[in-house]
Every structure is written in structure tokens, then in C-alpha cells.
Amino acid sequence: MLHRLRDRLATGRLSPLARKVRGNNLTYLSPAKLLSLEAVLRRVRRNGADGDYLEFGVALGGSAIVIASNCPAGCTFHGYDVFATIPQPGPEDDARSHQRYVEISSGRSPGIGGDPYYGYLDNLYERVCRSFTAFGLPVDGVHVSLHKGLFEDTLDPADIRPVAFAHIDCDWYEPVRYCLDALRNRLTPGAIVVLDDYGDYGGCRKAVDLFLTKTGEFRVRRLSPHAVLERVRQPH
Secondary structure: OHHHHHHHHHHHHOOHHHHHHHHOOOOOOOHHHHHHHHHHHHHHHHHOOOOEEEEEOOOOOHHHHHHHHOOOOOOOEEEEEOOOOOOOOOOOOOHHHHHHHHHHHOOOOOOOOOOOOHHHOOOHHHHHHHHHHHOOOOOOOOOEEEEEOOHHHHOOHHHOOOEEEEEEOOOOHHHHHHHHHHHOOOEEEEEEEEEOOOOOOHHHHHHHHHHHHHHOOEEEEEOOOOEEEEEOOOOO
């Protein structure tokens, strides 16, 4: 009951864009997470952080549309996803992660509001592109660029431009670890990283905790409803 009340209150504080994204069944983010995401995007602008805006784990494109809408002129939103059923978890992931993957891979995962689960759609990439266009954000490779494939195949750390914001929503230990390591040297002063699954899956939490211990370059602004890390020091 408390959870429903919190979501109802958060929904009332969302921007019209975020409410429309939710109304169109385009995001799995709870109202509380979406509200926090919008607040973080405002903070990135206040921080004066320079660079592109990235999302890892685009799914149906809802949070990506919100992020891209907040991406300043002259910068690019990059969205990374396999645009298919997600890869399986690995040995560093917890039992809950493996149970969730069994549900997904068996074809039993529900979608949003009675819709099919996004990972079962054959034309997911095309659907996401159409959604971006419907919100006035054509995937033109200039302001909005989508990258289809595994992160290690589509994200070369050597090619990453400076980054002001990243939303990492890819569930398991290995992809979260890869994204954090790839971004570490490209995140500019005041940049913020949001880890969507920190409180949901043990592998994500482990990857984040190890990264924080290893680097010492980020302030943890909060861990609920998702983890929010802000760069405070540059790498040595």
C-alpha cells in the first residue's frame, strides 16, 4: 500500500513528457525512478557537465526519450541495446537474476499493461525508432543515435566522446562492470551515472560496489530508488 501511494505521489510530479511515456507503456521504470531520473538530469545541467548522454538498456525507449529530450544542443544521445532478448546472467550474478532470466527465456515474462514483453518482439529496433520519431526525436545519428548489439561489440572505450550523463539499466554483473569501466575515463567533472538495478539484482550491486572501491572518484548521492554516482575527482 505504501508503495502504491509513493508511486501515485511521484506520478503527479512527473513532467508531461514522462507521464506521456508512461501512458504509452514505453518504460518499465517506476514513477519514483522516473521522477528521480528527471531530477538527476536537471542536476547534470546545473553541474555544467559537458558531454554526451548515454543509456545502456534501451528496451522500449521510454527513459531514453526522456534522457534524449534533456540532451543539450550540440551533444548526442547514444542508446545501446541488443534490441532482442537480453543475454543471460553469469557466475557473478545472484539467484534472483538467474530466476528472472529463466522466466524471460521461457517466454513467460509479462509486458507492460498487457502488451507483449519487449524482448519477444521481432521488430523492436524499428519500433523504438518510430517511438523516438513520434516524440519529435528522429534517430538521425546526430542528436540521437541507437546502437544495436552487445555492448562489447558496439561500445569501444577508445571511441567514446566526453560523457555528461549515463543511465545503466542492464541488470547483470558483467554488462554493468563493462559499462562502468568503459566510461570511467570519459566522464567529465560533474557527470552523473545512474544504476537502475542496484537495489534489484545482486550482480549489478556487486559491480557498482567494486567500481566505487577501485576508483574513489565518485560520490554516492543516493542508493534508492536507484544508485546515483557523481564524479568528484578525475582519474589519476
